[in-house]
Amino acid sequence: MxxxxxxxxxxxxxxxxxxxxxxxxxxxxxxxxxxxxxxxxxxxxxxxxxxxxxxNPAAQRLAGGLTQILGVFTYEATFPQGGRDFYGPFLVGIEHAAEKLGVDILLFTSARVEDGRRRLTREGWQRLGVADGCLLLGQQEDRGELQHLLDTNYPFVFIGKRGSDGGRLPYVGVDYATATSRQVERLAALGHTRIGYVGPRGTDQPTLDRVEGYRLTMKQRGLTARFVELDDVAAAATEIGDQRFTAIVVAPENSPEELADALEHRGLRVPVDVSVLLLGQPHRPRPGGRRWSGFSIPREEMGARALYLLSRLVTADAGQAGSRAAAQVPDDELRQLLECVDVDGATLAPCPPEPTGSHDRTEPA
The missing domain is CATH 1.10.260.40 (lambda repressor-like DNA-binding domains)
Incomplete structure (x- = not known):
């Protein structure tokens, strides 16, 4: 029994x-x-x-107490699939911070993933009440749900830079724009003037920030920004004259190993003929693959810092009514941007000399 x-x-x-x-x-x-x-x-x-x-955690929260439980909700599937472990470092940082704070972490997974996205609607709102506050992460968030959390004064922090009406949304993200700008400067310092951008032109915040950092730095340098599709990189790099790339910056999710293979299939060596800098490290590194130059994203630190911020918001919420809780945390701490770390790698080299004629660049038979 x-x-x-x-x-x-x-x-x-x-x-x-x-x-x-x-x-x-x-x-x-x-x-x-x-x-x-x-x-x-x-x-x-x-x-x-x-x-x-x-x-009973839910009853204790309804009574005005704290459960010492903080939630984690991801808008996409969390655990590794097909070798991809994008969320793993975030969760490691969250766990380490939870140990130091003496709180438990509750992973909300009951909402089904539909069309690649989870939703907090329906039963999700009630489930969040089990935790004192919640971390949110993922690329497919619903802006309406975030606004609802803000309007109801539920303590939460988004992992990753996010905008909101009135700039009230608390987050811990990374400064993609500055990090991308540094990569263009690294290439320019080695004599590169024809630097292409390879990656999607989506509306997610990391993509918008990378594109902004690339475009502004190219403009400041008096260089022409040029965006190229992944399938067109090898062809663009073998063009003659002013149209030929000597360097590219690449969003890491675009299979950089396959891209480098395509370049080498056309007789172009990385980095001797074409330098490649990644705007973040690969999601699926190839065993024994290249040591990529570019920058890395401090995912563990992001997870830890986000949990510390959430803990402060929860504490403020317990002592203050409603929207006054966030006022206890300074604005510069409510919206944090961490620096990315440059990686030397082995895919960055000085700009190669100009070819003397089209015969210098021939495709293999």
Missing amino acids: PRRRITQADVAAMAGVSQATVSFVLNDSNPSGVRISEETRQRVLDAIRITGYSA
């Missing part, structure tokens, strides 16, 4: 006190006019230990 759930009434009976006293001890509170002696408090704690009582 299943064991009956121990209740506060059971703890109160064993300790010889009222249920209200048990609740006050659990929440570590002393309401005005109520005095709980150390002896009584210890009796309650002993009864909790002996009975193995565990408070």
Whole structure:
């Protein structure tokens, strides 16, 4: 037979006190006019230990207490699939921060992934109430859901830079624009003037920031920005004259190993003939593959910093009503951008000399 759930009434009976006293001890509170002696408090704690009582998290939150549980919700499937482990480093950082804070992490996975995206709607809102606050991450977020969380003053932090009406959305992201700008400068310092951008032109924030960093730096350098599709890179690199690329910056999700293979199939060596810098490290590195130059994204630090920020918002929410909670955290901490770290790698070289004629670039038979 299943064991009956121990209740506060059971703890109160064993300790010889009222249920209200048990609740006050659990929440570590002393309401005005109520005095709980150390002896009584210890009796309650002993009864909790002996009975193995565990408070109902949802009920405890409804009563105004904190569960010491922080949630994690991802808009895409979380665990590695086909060798891809994009979320893994985030979760490692979150776990390390949780250990230091002394809180538990609850991963919300019950919402089904449909068309590559999860939704918080319907039962999702109630499930979030089990946790004191929640971390959100993923590329396929629903802006309406984020606005709902803001409007209801539920503590949350997005991992990754995000915009919102009035700039109220708290996040911990990375400065893709500055990091991308540095890669263009690295190439320009080695004499490259024909630098192409390879990657999607989507509307997600990381893509927008990368494109902005590339476009602005090329303009400041007096160079022409040129965007090229992945399938056209090898052909563009073998053109003659001013149209030929000598370097490209590449969004890492665009299979850089296959791209380099296509270049070498046309007789172009990386980096002797074409330098390649990745705007982030590969999602699926090839075993024994190239050591890519570019920058890396501090995913573990992002996860840890996001959890620390969420903990501060939860603490502020417990002591302040509604929208005043975020006011306890300075603006520069509510919206944090971390620096990416440049990687030397082995795919960056000085600009090659101009070919003397079209015979210098021939495709293999």
